[in-house]
Amino acid sequence: MQYTNFDSTAAYRQMADYAARFGFDFKTALDAERVQQCQAPMAGGLCYSWAAKAVDSEAIKLLQALADEQELIAKYKALLDGEVINTGEKRKVLHQLLRGEQGQPVIEDGKNIGEFYRKELQRFCDFAGDVHAGKFKGSTGRPFSTVVQIGIGGSDLGPRALYLALENWAVAEGKKKLDAKFISNVDPDDASAIMTAAPLEQSLFVLVSKSGTTQETLANELFVKEKLKRAGLDSSKHMVAVTSETSPLARNPAYLDSFYIDDYIGGRYSSSSAVGGCILSLAFGPQVFKDFLSGAAEADKMALDMDILKNAALLDALIGVWERNFLNYPYTAVLPYSQALSRFPAHLQQLDMESNGKRVNRDGQPIAYNTGPVVFGEPGTNGQHSFYQLLHQGTSPVPLQFIGFTESQKGDDVTVDRSVSQTKLKANLVAQIVAFAKGQSDSNPNKDFPGGRPSSLIYGKQLTPAALGSLLAHFENKVMFQGFVWNVNSFDQEGVQLGKILTKKVLSGDSGDSALDAYSKLLGI
């Protein structure tokens, strides 16, 4: 297997040539037939529609050739089989193994890592069951009603987005067990506000730090412990840890229990591990989390297909590369027409930008082409009343990723002017796709819509746990495939280190930099 810089491939040159003479007019081409044809199935009952993308059959051929030349599926298989894909940190990449075994068993030093993951899954599922059964209670004997996650970055964004995504569904299905809250920021106002709102006697805290040394998380842990102590509570009966087996948090009597991940689970890929699973199982019951994992596992399996027209994650990745490197769009927007997905764009922002916001290849050599785009987004219809003006009529087109569902989660709706709100929501979504694609001429240029603004749509019947697992895995795998195309390491994050080093210098009182001292003075440090 070859790891080749993108601009050294034959496919790159062919795509560049084709882009230079690209004249596909998808505004005109977008008709019922194209909408019906340009779809790829996804796991969990979802479907990926790319009819409104600026891609014609010739472009599809080139994208398939790129996938083949860069051996994207072979590289994915190598990852599944436990190859050291995270070259910078010399680590395997095994988040897919948390939810299924698509490749060979991964054995290291005689340890079957899949078995380890499955054992931890069962342990935190059992723990959640025990909490629900009242086997564990707060130190004053009252049952737990609330679970509070303390974590930052991947220990916060993914789990929070997933919790919000399923909360209404769980309420409607009678599956909601505990309320969940999250403390992430080192800003003391964040922890203080949550600790004021949470019923401390009935709160169970999940402390999440793989290394056990995350500055923000440890500060917040002590913040929480101080509050529990002042409330006369025994924090060791109110807190579990999610960490690695070698961290100071492991097997520590300060916690009710500890659940483990390892170095092969990157923070932004950790929602499928105890990092997401512990709080989701506590909030909604273990079966909901297992259903979520099943949807993700099915998506991982479907991502093995060599045919890009049958592999939604791969196709989405390749179209994104086409847009980034040849149509030269520096950003992409994620627009879920589902309030439940309100924080899903923030999670994807981390997933994508932290994975592929790289300027060196997997061997650490500088590269000369663009990599990951800026990702942003808010739920529709809210975004329509906000930044869509620029999307429709700004000077720089932004590729769009819509997400929508036939049914709401709660089914609690009202009819106004002969339609329910869910229908209005969907009507707005489909109207936007067509408005962005086709635009509308007007003799008044201020009312003229150029159109030609590409979008894709992921749709399904309802946002269930399995659909959510499929959605999460889709984007994880999309980002992975793009990383393979760009020949970058999507699994390290060296870019966060310098800030940490300088922060420590500031806090030590000896920064060694006059500008840093001057800024510190401005802020009263």
Add this chain to the structure above:
Amino acid sequence: MQYTNFDSTAAYRQMADYAARFGFDFKTALDAERVQQCQAPMAGGLCYSWAAKAVDSEAIKLLQALADEQELIAKYKALLDGEVINTGEKRKVLHQLLRGEQGQPVIEDGKNIGEFYRKELQRFCDFAGDVHAGKFKGSTGRPFSTVVQIGIGGSDLGPRALYLALENWAVAEGKKKLDAKFISNVDPDDASAIMTAAPLEQSLFVLVSKSGTTQETLANELFVKEKLKRAGLDSSKHMVAVTSETSPLARNPAYLDSFYIDDYIGGRYSSSSAVGGCILSLAFGPQVFKDFLSGAAEADKMALDMDILKNAALLDALIGVWERNFLNYPYTAVLPYSQALSRFPAHLQQLDMESNGKRVNRDGQPIAYNTGPVVFGEPGTNGQHSFYQLLHQGTSPVPLQFIGFTESQKGDDVTVDRSVSQTKLKANLVAQIVAFAKGQSDSNPNKDFPGGRPSSLIYGKQLTPAALGSLLAHFENKVMFQGFVWNVNSFDQEGVQLGKILTKKVLSGDSGDSALDAYSKLLGI
């Protein structure tokens, strides 16, 4: 006064020339002296620091010349005096008049519009006082404990961001009167979840729609009324309206009272009107809202200074133009180191992208230069553990806007490793500014930070109501000045119309477009 396309000015050509030979190395230039010198005072005790921007003394000269040639201050004064600046809709632009009278009195058909605004301010402040005094109660006689805003876009994002920004401060100061919630999305799961969580007997609803015809808001109003009815409550005792005097919601017995704005207050600029003021006065008391307005009015006054080095909003605007049109950055990130500002970037996203995401000039003629950038952001330190990887080491630099405060809002803190969390928060902030600016060489390219990534910093002692007013007005005025430079109309939003039209067609069952029908079918419409 001349309204001239940006690329027809002498300043544009001079800036383009200078950009072509621009070699200012702010990595090296950034020292204590530059940090101390490159600051402009702001209202409410804030300060704008631009030391880490890619701007030297020659660039400042050119930016001053641009401000003078495009008559930015004269145009601002014309706006204040009531000129029809919103050319597309033929409307005055008077949001600054909501918080102070910096120009001539604005009289129209014998009506003094400033007096009208002040009268409405007093009316909703009095109403809030009456609610707090128990003069108004729910229909079962219980006092109000919760206020729920029903609105979307500017009726949601700004008020929500401001409420969250002051909630902790109000708790700490003993000024919090009512809890606030927001229903915005037409997704029925949004309204359903809020209505389940709100104590209906004790909830007061503020229905906000200037036109009284906003589809999402009217659907949610009926959703709410249905729930109130089913709970045996009289909705006319639980709801006030914020609207225009000519709307169907005005003087309507279905509401306890109505408070008015007019066509000269754009949605995204309406936080200073009853749209923001009603809910903020109810939540925190009228004086808090008046203090907020005072901070904004002071900022509006300071924005009149012709000297760009003394006018933070103007300088920020001009540096943004320099970055957008000559350094060719297509985006900008807003990074508040304050959890209270968690939704402030979403508000700025609307403010900026809806105002200046335009491709025609104020006369409706197409323009040939870039206008408003994509705006996104999340609070630090959370963002550090998310998308900062791309900001530090991605292939495309993103200009940054940091915001930070010396003190937290609650003062509830913990000492870990000899520093409180607020100090850690600030240390991270200053470390990031310097890390982005200076970078760090490393023989391993994967650990190499190129630096040269520009940022500015707005800082102050604490996020108080006056500081928040200053912050909001700063960005409103920044966006206004940029619109004047680009010669666009920053106060209309024709780009949202096409989607509305197509939505109606879909809902009518006769879309007239085969692609629209096919998409509708996919989503079960």
